Amino acid sequence: MNEKKSADVWVFAEQRDGELHDVSLELLGKASELASQAGGAVVAVLMGHQVRELAQILVNHGAHIVFVADDPRLGQYRLLPYTHVLESLIKKHEPGTVLMGATAMGVELAPRVAARLRTGLSAHCIDLKLDEKGNLLQMVPGWGGGIVATIACPDHRPQMATVMPGAMRVLPEEEREGRIEDVSIDLPDSNMGPEVLGVERTVAGEQPLEKAEVVVAGGWGVGGKENWHLLEELARLLGGAVGATRPPVDEGWARESQMIGQSGKTVRPTLYLGIGISGVMHHIVGMDQSKHVISINSNQNADIFQASDVIVAQDFMKIVPPLISELKSRVKG
Amino acid sequence: MNRIIVCVKPVPDPKHWDKVSMDPETKTLKREGIPLILNPLDKHALEAALVLRESHGGEVVLLSMAPPFAQPLIREGLAMGADRAVLLSDRVFAGSDSLATAEILAAGCRWIGDYDVILCGNQSIDGSTAQICSQLAEMLNIPNVMHVIGLEGSSGDNLVITQKIESGSVTLSSGFPIVLSVRKELNKPRYIPFTGILAAESKEITIVSNEDVRVDPERIGLSGSPTKMAGMDVRKFERKRERLEGTVDEIVKKLVERIYQCGVIEC
Amino acid sequence: MEFAFTEREEMLRKAVREFAESEIPPKMEKMEETGEFPVELMKPMAQVGITGIITPPEFGGVGMGYLARNIVLEELGRVCAAFPMSMQVHHMACAALSDFGTDEQKKKYLPPLAAGETFGTVGVTDPAGGSDVIGMKCTAELKGDTYIINGRKCFITNSHLSDFWIMVAKTGEGAKGLSAFIIDKGTPGAKLGRKENKFGLRGANTGEWVFDNCEVPKKNLLGAEGQGLTVGLKTISETGRTGMAAVGLGILQAVYEEAAKFANERVLYGKPIATLQAIQFHMAEIYTQLDICRLLNYRVNWMKDQNMRCDTETSMAKYYTCNAAVEAAKKAIEIHGSYGIMREYAIQRLFRDAMVTVPAGGTAEIAKAGIGRTALAPFKK
Numbered sequence: 001m002n003e004k005k006s007a008d009v010w011v012f013a014e015q016r017d018g019e020l021h022d023v024s025l026e027l028l029g030k031a032s033e034l035a036s037q038a039g040g041a042v043v044a045v046l047m048g049h050q051v052r053e054l055a056q057i058l059v060n061h062g063a064h065i066v067f068v069a070d071d072p073r074l075g076q077y078r079l080l081p082y083t084h085v086l087e088s089l090i091k092k093h094e095p096g097t098v099l100m101g102a103t104a105m106g107v108e109l110a111p112r113v114a115a116r117l118r119t120g121l122s123a124h125c126i127d128l129k130l131d132e133k134g135n136l137l138q139m140v141p142g143w144g145g146g147i148v149a150t151i152a153c154p155d156h157r158p159q160m161a162t163v164m165p166g167a168m169r170v171l172p173e174e175e176r177e178g179r180i181e182d183v184s185i186d187l188p189d190s191n192m193g194p195e196v197l198g199v200e201r202t203v204a205g206e207q208p209l210e211k212a213e214v215v216v217a218g219g220w221g222v223g224g225k226e227n228w229h230l231l232e233e234l235a236r237l238l239g240g241a242v243g244a245t246r247p248p249v250d251e252g253w254a255r256e257s258q259m260i261g262q263s264g265k266t267v268r269p270t271l272y273l274g275i276g277i278s279g280v281m282h283h284i285v286g287m288d289q290s291k292h293v294i295s296i297n298s299n300q301n302a303d304i305f306q307a308s309d310v311i312v313a314q315d316f317m318k319i320v321p322p323l324i325s326e327l328k329s330r331v332k333g
Numbered sequence: 334m335n336r337i338i339v340c341v342k343p344v345p346d347p348k349h350w351d352k353v354s355m356d357p358e359t360k361t362l363k364r365e366g367i368p369l370i371l372n373p374l375d376k377h378a379l380e381a382a383l384v385l386r387e388s389h390g391g392e393v394v395l396l397s398m399a400p401p402f403a404q405p406l407i408r409e410g411l412a413m414g415a416d417r418a419v420l421l422s423d424r425v426f427a428g429s430d431s432l433a434t435a436e437i438l439a440a441g442c443r444w445i446g447d448y449d450v451i452l453c454g455n456q457s458i459d460g461s462t463a464q465i466c467s468q469l470a471e472m473l474n475i476p477n478v479m480h481v482i483g484l485e486g487s488s489g490d491n492l493v494i495t496q497k498i499e500s501g502s503v504t505l506s507s508g509f510p511i512v513l514s515v516r517k518e519l520n521k522p523r524y525i526p527f528t529g530i531l532a533a534e535s536k537e538i539t540i541v542s543n544e545d546v547r548v549d550p551e552r553i554g555l556s557g558s559p560t561k562m563a564g565m566d567v568r569k570f571e572r573k574r575e576r577l578e579g580t581v582d583e584i585v586k587k588l589v590e591r592i593y594q595c596g597v598i599e600c
Numbered sequence: 601m602e603f604a605f606t607e608r609e610e611m612l613r614k615a616v617r618e619f620a621e622s623e624i625p626p627k628m629e630k631m632e633e634t635g636e637f638p639v640e641l642m643k644p645m646a647q648v649g650i651t652g653i654i655t656p657p658e659f660g661g662v663g664m665g666y667l668a669r670n671i672v673l674e675e676l677g678r679v680c681a682a683f684p685m686s687m688q689v690h691h692m693a694c695a696a697l698s699d700f701g702t703d704e705q706k707k708k709y710l711p712p713l714a715a716g717e718t719f720g721t722v723g724v725t726d727p728a729g730g731s732d733v734i735g736m737k738c739t740a741e742l743k744g745d746t747y748i749i750n751g752r753k754c755f756i757t758n759s760h761l762s763d764f765w766i767m768v769a770k771t772g773e774g775a776k777g778l779s780a781f782i783i784d785k786g787t788p789g790a791k792l793g794r795k796e797n798k799f800g801l802r803g804a805n806t807g808e809w810v811f812d813n814c815e816v817p818k819k820n821l822l823g824a825e826g827q828g829l830t831v832g833l834k835t836i837s838e839t840g841r842t843g844m845a846a847v848g849l850g851i852l853q854a855v856y857e858e859a860a861k862f863a864n865e866r867v868l869y870g871k872p873i874a875t876l877q878a879i880q881f882h883m884a885e886i887y888t889q890l891d892i893c894r895l896l897n898y899r900v901n902w903m904k905d906q907n908m909r910c911d912t913e914t915s916m917a918k919y920y921t922c923n924a925a926v927e928a929a930k931k932a933i934e935i936h937g938s939y940g941i942m943r944e945y946a947i948q949r950l951f952r953d954a955m956v957t958v959p960a961g962g963t964a965e966i967a968k969a970g971i972g973r974t975a976l977a978p979f980k981k
Binding site for chain 2 (some may be wrong): 607609610611612614615618619622644647648649650653663664668
Binding site for chain 1 (some may be wrong): 350353355362368419430431432434435459460461462463465466467468470471472476477478479492493494496497498499500501502503504505506508511558559560561562563564565566567568570572574575576577581582584585586588589591594595596597598
């Protein structure tokens with residue numbers, strides 16, 4: 001195996017309808033760190049139809065090389081054609097590491113590619129490091145998140161991982177130099193799996209929770225949809241977004257896209273304000289990288305207090321309404 | 334339809350996860366005395382199979398890689414309505430990662446044979462790797478779809494599948510055979526009917542070892558798994574844990590100060 | 601002797617527990633508030649097999665017997681005792697029909713009960729009767745091919761929820777002067793009376809029937825004329841009392857769990873109160889009572905399944921378990937301190953529910969009167 005190439009870190013640049021998924025940019029941030037440590041290049045693989053213009057965005061976020069597989073047959077994501085293209089590129093260039101987002105697309109595609117290449121894959125990583133031998137150490141939360149396992153893939157390459165959206169930091173976007181290279185693809189005509197009959201978009205554009213500087217999150221303790229507006233108002237005053245644990249999503253107080261935690265999003269805002277949240281590990285793994293954590297919960301021994309900088313052991317209905325009035329009177333404008 | 338295989342996994346009951354502890358010396362998990370349950374999403378997969386059988390006929394076979402003591406749990410799946418079960422049990426399977434597990438399950442599927450649809454849960458609650466669907470399909474060289482939230486058999490040999498994605502959903506059309514992994518939105522699994530408990534007593538659980546399914550020993554178990562456990566840690570929190578005390582007014586004033594100190598707003 | 605449950609019984613318990621823990625809690629607040637049973641759960645309960653647990657398969661039931669029924673009622677009661685209360689009376693109707701019904705009656709009435717299309721209900725007590733069954737005032741007078749029924753029946757579980765009623769009325773004098781009838785809903789002269797407002801088991805419907813020259817065809821006799829006391833006593837003793845004991849057992853299990861959880865969570869003087877010996881003694885007593893009652897209950901239902909005579913044992917299980925549930929709930933309230941009397945804590949409901957099981961199906965005193973006779977009989981001079 002070519003030594004130099006095996007130090008390269010590849011990122012699958014996920015896009016749908018010409019829109020890059022944020023996790024792809026986050027992965028480029030991590031890949032830059034890993035590649036510079038290993039002395040390799042950051043390579044992005046972009047697939048789709050009429051998506052070339054996205055390549056420069058990838059370069060500007062840290063990709064040294066972007067392979068663009070642009071073809072009408074790749075316009076709509078389909079598992080088997082995408083697997084085929086990735087397989088041939090990886091076999092040709094033999095990168096040491098391949099990263100994908102733990103998105104709906106990534107968790108379907110990555111294991112299929114890994115199985116085809118007969119290599120190891122770790123899932124839903126929250127952090128990645130390189131050891132001195134160039135092995136990727138992949139931190140994976142398990143058992144509801146309370147335990148973090150470190151996975152390595154010492155004897156196979158590429159070493160592959162899917163990474164939780166929001167877990168890695170994006171490099172600042174700036175004009176950077178990079179090579180954008182079109183790759184020719186050779187797709188079989190048949191046996192390419194299910195046909196796409198249609199795509200339905202149900203989630204409207206909203207401020208992505210992962211990008212908010214302040215996250216006001218609510219749990220079961222908020223008590224009902226009728227109290228949820230208090231969180232929205234507080235978030236508005238703080239210029240933030242509203243997140244939730246699983247119960248409010250299950251109860252329909254909040255949308256699924258607002259769920260924070262192991263089966264939802266990872267947030268790392270400057271301020272996380274948790275309201276009526278007990279603090280099961282499933283949730284904590286999605287928020288414990290926040291810079292400051294304030295929790296309000298009437299239970300004196302709520303688990304989330306262990307993971308909080310500021311603790312208010314009070315019924316939130318007593319605290320939040322006066323907090324809102326106080327903020328209103330003090331916030332400029 | 335000829336046959337539907339449903340992959341099910343016994344997992345530790347999450348109600349008892351607080352009893353899991355880690356041996357600080359060996360860095361291994363101590364999980365004695367934690368009861369097993371059927372992985373919750375696998376029940377949704379089984380429900381989907383039972384519904385498909387109602388409309389399209391065929392046989393529903395449970396497939397699980399587990400030690401023989403998992404039989405009572407597998408029998409719960411039979412009580413829900415599956416026709417029979419195959420239990421892949423062999424010491425050489427122990428320690429398999431998801432790739433090696435997919436290899437073993439694929440061998441189990443081939444051993445059962447004649448499958449049109451293979452169903453599984455999108456992920457297990459313990460490992461949560463969500464890799465089996467794609468890897469099993471790859472080993473069997475057939476297509477697969479994950480995140481299934483809608484499933485309809487439109488005609489004799491065709492399925493219309495709804496797949497959930499971040500921004501909404503994708504509708505797909507597929508022939509047989511195919512591997513599908515389901516999300517909980519797909520359906521509500523039936524409760525075990527008492528008549529099913531009685532019926533399950535005469536249903537067969539076939540225990541199959543690697544003598545029968547003959548997977549290359551190099552590709553299974555701890556040594557045949559490409560991923561290795563390099564370490565394990567209990568997550569620790571390093572936070573200030575400052576409790577705000579006093580009257581509501583005092584607490585709110587202090588709270589506002591703390592928020593300002595974070596630098597997210599100006600006054 | 602064998603004290604272990606079979607794999608079948610273990611799976612049955614797990615199946616019911618899963619159903620109960622998922623389906624019942626969302627209904628409980630409204631049940632407490634309105635006193636109404638959530639009838640929409642009848643069909644799901646039937647699909648699982650709860651409604652037809654003792655009914656033979658040829659009439660749409662599961663036919664798993666009484667020990668199985670005990671497990672089902674106990675597990676329902678662990679979550680909310682109004683459910684097994686309603687179901688155990690439902691089963692009384694199933695048992696009365698199975699034991700005494702004609703083929704035609706079984707074919708007509710048992711399948712809808714098993715399918716959860718209607719509730720089973722049995723009315724023996726009238727305002728003048730109660731435990732003194734023969735003292736009832738409700739009469740049925742034969743005129744041609746029709747009985748004319750007059751009088752009232754009270755404290756009837758599922759009274760307002762059923763499409764047909766099983767009741768006992770006087771057709772003569774003395775022990776042979778009672779007869780049982782099946783009365784279809786809408787029979788002229790059969791009317792619903794008041795609904796009771798109980799302080800416990802609130803979700804179980806209890807009420808009255810009023811009979812005003814109600815005309816019932818002769819073919820609606822359940823059993824022969826004059827067999828009413830047997831119909832009533834066998835059903836009450838073997839199905840009703842075992843059922844009430846199972847309700848008490850479910851409450852007792854819930855009391856134990858609530859108390860143990862609270863004692864471990866509540867911290868006073870820097871330690872959970874579970875570390876205090878006074879609390880440990882309370883818990884030991886609750887736990888021992890729970891075990892005694894389990895043994896009493898499982899044994900009597902096993903006897904019933906073996907077709908052994910068990911009327912004394914049903915009385916012992918019923919009075920002892922229901923009293924033990926009350927005593928345990930009182931102790932658990934003491935463990936809870938002031939929290940114990942707050943609506944937010946389940947223990948106060950468990951106490952109220954336990955209290956209601958005491959008179960239902962016969963008071964402890966009437967039970968003891970029978971048990972005492974049995975105890976003394978071998979040495980009678």
